[in-house]
Amino acid sequence: MLAVKVPKKEAEKTRRKLLELGVLAKEYSIKREGDFVLFPVTKPVGGFEVIETEFERLEKRPHSYREVVEVPEKLRPLLPSSFDIIGDIAIIELPEELMEYGKVIGDAILRVHRHIKAVFAKGSKVEGEYRVRELIHLAGEKRTETLHRENGIRLKLDVAKVYFSPRLATERMRVFERTKPGEVVFDMFAGVGPYSILLSRKAKLVFACDINPWAVRYLEENIRLNRANNVVPILGDVKKVAGRVKADRVIMNLPKFADRFLRDAMLSVKLGGVIHYYGFGPEEDLYSEHEAKIKAVARELGLIVEFIDRRKVRPYAPRQFNIAIDFKVE
Ligand SMILES: C[S@@+](CC[C@H](N)C(=O)[O-])C[C@H]1O[C@@H](n2cnc3c(N)ncnc32)[C@H](O)[C@@H]1O
Structure with a gap:
C-alpha cells in the first residue's frame, strides 16, 4: 500500500498534517525503518516522498460485548445495549430467554471491558426495607465488594448487601450544586x-x-476513606431520629x-x-399525586410549602420515571 516516508524528527508534524488532510489509514500501524518513519496513507500526498510498502493491520477492538458474544441469531435483538458498572463489577438485566447464555454473555463483557472483574445478572427487583436485589453470578470473580468512584469521592460497598445505583450520580451532583456552604x-x-x-x-x-x-x-468506612469527618452516621x-435533627436541607432518597x-x-x-423528595410517577402525570401528598402533610403540620423545582431523574420502568421534587418549608 501507499506510504509517506519522512525522517524521524518530522514524524509528529507529519502525522498531524496527514490527519488534518484525512489521508492517514488509521486501521494500519505506523512503522519505523532506520531513521525514517512510514505512514500508511489512502492516496498519494503532494509535498511528501510517497513509496509502496506493506503495513500490519491493527487489531480492531470491539466497543460492545454484543460484537463478540455468541448467542443464537434469533436472540440477538434481546441482548441489552447497556449494563450498570459499580467499581469493577458489572450488573446486567437479562430477559428470561437469555439466562441460559449468562456465562457466555458474562465472559464477553469481561473480554471487552478489561477493567471489569466480575459480572452478575439481576435476579430480582430491588426489594424490602433495605432496597437490595438478588444477584446471579455469571462470570469472573465471585466477589460482590468493590470500590466505586463517583463525583470525586470513593465509595466502598457490597453490591449484594446494600442499595447503590451509579445512575444517580448526576442527580447527586445537582443536589450538591444547590447546597450552600x-x-x-x-x-x-x-x-x-x-x-x-x-x-x-x-x-x-x-x-x-x-x-x-x-x-x-x-x-463509616467511606467516611474514613474520604476523610469526611463532618458526617455523623x-x-x-x-x-426515631426525625424531629431531633434540625437541618437546612433534607434528602429523602427512598x-x-x-x-x-x-x-x-x-x-x-x-x-x-x-426538602429533596424522590418518588416514582407515570409518564402522563409525573408529579400531581406526590405534590398533593406533600401539601396535605404540610397542612396537617400548619406549614406552607413552596415548590422550587421538579424533574425526571431517570426512567424506572416502561412509562414510569424516578422523579425529584424540591420544596421549601415556611
Ligand atoms: C434507595 S436507597 C438510597 C441509598 C442512598 N441514598 C443512595 O443514593 O445510594 C434507600 C435506603 O433507605 C434505607 N431505609 C429504608 N427504610 C429506612 C428507614 N425506615 N430508616 C432509615 N433508612 C431506611 C435502606 O436501607 C436503603 O439503604
Whole structure:
C-alpha cells in the first residue's frame, strides 16, 4: 500500500498534517525503518516522498460485548445495549430467554471491558426495607465488594448487601450544586453515603441515617476513606431520629416509600429549609399525586410549602420515571 516516508524528527508534524488532510489509514500501524518513519496513507500526498510498502493491520477492538458474544441469531435483538458498572463489577438485566447464555454473555463483557472483574445478572427487583436485589453470578470473580468512584469521592460497598445505583450520580451532583456552604444536611436514607459524603464537602454537618447495618458499616468506612469527618452516621429507623435533627436541607432518597416519611422530613427541616423528595410517577402525570401528598402533610403540620423545582431523574420502568421534587418549608 501507499506510504509517506519522512525522517524521524518530522514524524509528529507529519502525522498531524496527514490527519488534518484525512489521508492517514488509521486501521494500519505506523512503522519505523532506520531513521525514517512510514505512514500508511489512502492516496498519494503532494509535498511528501510517497513509496509502496506493506503495513500490519491493527487489531480492531470491539466497543460492545454484543460484537463478540455468541448467542443464537434469533436472540440477538434481546441482548441489552447497556449494563450498570459499580467499581469493577458489572450488573446486567437479562430477559428470561437469555439466562441460559449468562456465562457466555458474562465472559464477553469481561473480554471487552478489561477493567471489569466480575459480572452478575439481576435476579430480582430491588426489594424490602433495605432496597437490595438478588444477584446471579455469571462470570469472573465471585466477589460482590468493590470500590466505586463517583463525583470525586470513593465509595466502598457490597453490591449484594446494600442499595447503590451509579445512575444517580448526576442527580447527586445537582443536589450538591444547590447546597450552600455551612448548611446542616439530613440524609434520611443515606445508604453507603453517596449524597452525604459529597455534600460534606460544602456542608458544616451531615446527619446520615440508614436502617441497614451493612450500609452503615460501609458508610463509616467511606467516611474514613474520604476523610469526611463532618458526617455523623446513624444506624436505625429514621422515624426515631426525625424531629431531633434540625437541618437546612433534607434528602429523602427512598422513592418507593418517601411519602410515608414526609411528616418526619418536615419535622426535621428548619423554617426556610429545603426538602429533596424522590418518588416514582407515570409518564402522563409525573408529579400531581406526590405534590398533593406533600401539601396535605404540610397542612396537617400548619406549614406552607413552596415548590422550587421538579424533574425526571431517570426512567424506572416502561412509562414510569424516578422523579425529584424540591420544596421549601415556611
Ligand atoms: C434507595 S436507597 C438510597 C441509598 C442512598 N441514598 C443512595 O443514593 O445510594 C434507600 C435506603 O433507605 C434505607 N431505609 C429504608 N427504610 C429506612 C428507614 N425506615 N430508616 C432509615 N433508612 C431506611 C435502606 O436501607 C436503603 O439503604
